[in-house]
Amino acid sequence: MSFTDEEIERYARHLVLREVGGPGQQKLKAASVLIVGAGGLGSPAALYLAAAGVGTIILADPDEVERSNLQRQVLYADDDLGRPKVDAAADRLHGLNPHIFVAGFNGAFDEATADELVEGVDMVLDGTDDFGVRFCVNAACVRHGKPLVSGAIGRWTGQVGVFGARPCYRCLVPEIPPDAETCTAVGVVGALAGVIGSMMAVEAVKLITGAGEPLAGRLLLYDALAGETRTVRVAADPECPVCGGDRSAFP
Numbered sequence: 001m002s003f004t005d006e007e008i009e010r011y012a013r014h015l016v017l018r019e020v021g022g023p024g025q026q027k028l029k030a031a032s033v034l035i036v037g038a039g040g041l042g043s044p045a046a047l048y049l050a051a052a053g054v055g056t057i058i059l060a061d062p063d064e065v066e067r068s069n070l071q072r073q074v075l076y077a078d079d080d081l082g083r084p085k086v087d088a089a090a091d092r093l094h095g096l097n098p099h100i101f102v103a104g105f106n107g108a109f110d111e112a113t114a115d116e117l118v119e120g121v122d123m124v125l126d127g128t129d130d131f132g133v134r135f136c137v138n139a140a141c142v143r144h145g146k147p148l149v150s151g152a153i154g155r156w157t158g159q160v161g162v163f164g165a166r167p168c169y170r171c172l173v174p175e176i177p178p179d180a181e182t183c184t185a186v187g188v189v190g191a192l193a194g195v196i197g198s199m200m201a202v203e204a205v206k207l208i209t210g211a212g213e214p215l216a217g218r219l220l221l222y223d224a225l226a227g228e229t230r231t232v233r234v235a236a237d238p239e240c241p242v243c244g245g246d247r248s249a250f251p
């Protein structure tokens with residue numbers, strides 16, 4: 001796989017970076033990423049991965065663009081109101097980088113669609129705000145051995161982590177919390193979506209290129225009001241309903 005002169009110019013700041021360079025940029029071009037949820041987190045993640053030259057980006061989202069999305073979902077413009085998010089997003093990403101392939105699935109990520117969406121990609125980014133969908137994404141990633149970059153935000157706090165088959169996301173969140181809150185109900189500061197979604201893109205670039213230490217088995221917590229971050233270990237739960245018991249460990 002070689003690059004055109006235009007691609008070499010486009011990716012110049014990656015090509016001079018020691019941890020990416022030509023080989024890393026080739027890996028980005030060869031990579032395929034599924035982004036579940038083209039909202040507050042999926043928007044910056046998709047924009048940065050498209051700009052980075054990730055060769056195949058699949059977006060899954062059942063919604064249409066609403067006016068209240070525009071406070072943080074930077075993929076969309078006022079003119080996109082009422083359009084399926086995946087259609088508007090694909091146009092925006094193609095406009096940003098015509099060298100990549102973008103496909104949209106305008107539907108729900110659930111048990112019926114999970115396997116087909118996950119099995120063909122190298123990794124999955126989950127930026128949804130529904131624990132049922134998150135559990136479904138996690139289970140599919142474990143079944144297919146795909147790394148999962150997971151982000152979440154609410155009010156002024158956010159978190160991002162990378163999960164394999166062990167520990168998996170369900171080791172961190174065994175059951176749906178009884179006090180689960182949605183951004184619709186409690187609000188979220190728009191720029192926080194940019195922070196956490198961009199961190200998800202950085203983790204994906206690290207996983208693809210092999211640069212640095214991924215947040216695997218770790219969770220980075222960001223408290224925007226305090227201006228503080230901390231990173232905690234996530235232990236594999238032997239009783240985990242997804243990866244626990246006598247399942248063999250995933251490297």
Ligand SMILES: [Zn+2]
Binds near residue numbers: 240241
């Ligand atoms: Zn688990």
